[in-house]
Amino acid sequence: MTTPQIVNTIGLLRTRLAAVRREGARIGLVPTMGALHDGHLSLVQKTRKHADKVVVSIFVNPTQFAPHEDFDSYPRTLDADARKLAAAGGTDLIFAPSVGEMYPQGFATRIEVGGPSRGLETDFRPHFFAGVATIVAKLLLAVMPDAATFGEKDYQQLLVVRRLSADLGLATEIIGAPIIRESDGLAMSSRNATLKPDERRIAGQMNVVLKRVIADLRGGMPIATAEEAGKRDLLEAGFVSVDYVAVRDANSLEPLGSLAGPARVVAAAKVGSTRLIDNMAA
Numbered sequence: 001m002t003t004p005q006i007v008n009t010i011g012l013l014r015t016r017l018a019a020v021r022r023e024g025a026r027i028g029l030v031p032t033m034g035a036l037h038d039g040h041l042s043l044v045q046k047t048r049k050h051a052d053k054v055v056v057s058i059f060v061n062p063t064q065f066a067p068h069e070d071f072d073s074y075p076r077t078l079d080a081d082a083r084k085l086a087a088a089g090g091t092d093l094i095f096a097p098s099v100g101e102m103y104p105q106g107f108a109t110r111i112e113v114g115g116p117s118r119g120l121e122t123d124f125r126p127h128f129f130a131g132v133a134t135i136v137a138k139l140l141l142a143v144m145p146d147a148a149t150f151g152e153k154d155y156q157q158l159l160v161v162r163r164l165s166a167d168l169g170l171a172t173e174i175i176g177a178p179i180i181r182e183s184d185g186l187a188m189s190s191r192n193a194t195l196k197p198d199e200r201r202i203a204g205q206m207n208v209v210l211k212r213v214i215a216d217l218r219g220g221m222p223i224a225t226a227e228e229a230g231k232r233d234l235l236e237a238g239f240v241s242v243d244y245v246a247v248r249d250a251n252s253l254e255p256l257g258s259l260a261g262p263a264r265v266v267a268a269a270k271v272g273s274t275r276l277i278d279n280m281a282a
């Protein structure tokens with residue numbers, strides 16, 4: 001087991017990667033905010049299939065958090081993360097920059113993606129996708145990877161990153177990876193660690209409710225009725241508030257009149273003070 005080297009600056013990262021590139025290696029990138037779990041590790045394994053060398057970035061990105069959100073309390077566990085990546089294998093380099101490295105004094109640029117950014121998460125976290133798009137663009141420009149992998153766990157984010165990469169003409173192949181779940185079906189998330197035992201039990205109902213929405217749709221229930229039933233079921237399961245349960249076009253996230261083509265049911269709700277998101281192919 002070799003621990004992947006940790007680099008903290010874009011300059012050193014570029015020097016290391018230039019040497020790798022000279023050997024003809026394909027480079028893959030897995031952007032994360034750390035507090036790694038098996039979902040993140042699955043992204044590394046998937047990236048490995050598309051690249052000879054894999055960089056995992058670990059950076060809690062301040063610009064995607066609103067002032068009232070959990071930036072300060074977001075878990076930061078770099079040593080444990082490095083041990084997990086070493087034990088799992090497949091990671092060659094960890095890029096763990098400081099906030100000042102990514103956002104130097106005077107930073108004044110913001111990337112706004114339209115299209116799939118509209119609605120859903122943006123209705124509740126209007127700052128979010130500009131923060132994501134800006135940091136993802138910066139990471140892609142720092143690493144210049146041949147491939148970069150993003151989880152379907154953050155389905156809207158995956159579509160936004162695809163749009164960003166296509167619109168800016170970036171030379172990176174964007175790869176989507178399936179959601180890794182706990183044994184009760186709860187989608188793995190760094191935020192699950194903050195759940196109290198009773199909240200954890202309630203959280204496990206979200207995937208059950210999404211499956212029920214899909215079953216309702218397949219049984220012929222109109223989309224709007226199935227969405228309302230999903231919201232009601234989440235509240236009945238113990239979620240304190242529901243931001244949305246929506247059935248959308250799987251490629252554009254536009255609202256659908258009927259279930260003709262590929263669709264995705266997406267949901268966001270709060271259990272205790274923790275906001276959870278999940279989604280499934282419908």
Ligand code: AMP
Nearest residue numbers: 032033034039150151153154179180188
């Ligand atoms: P995060 O550290 O939460 O920003 O996530 C980093 C990457 O891991 C994103 O592309 C996420 O979509 C992905 N990811 C997070 N949780 C999971 C999961 N349970 N299964 C698959 N991918 C995940």
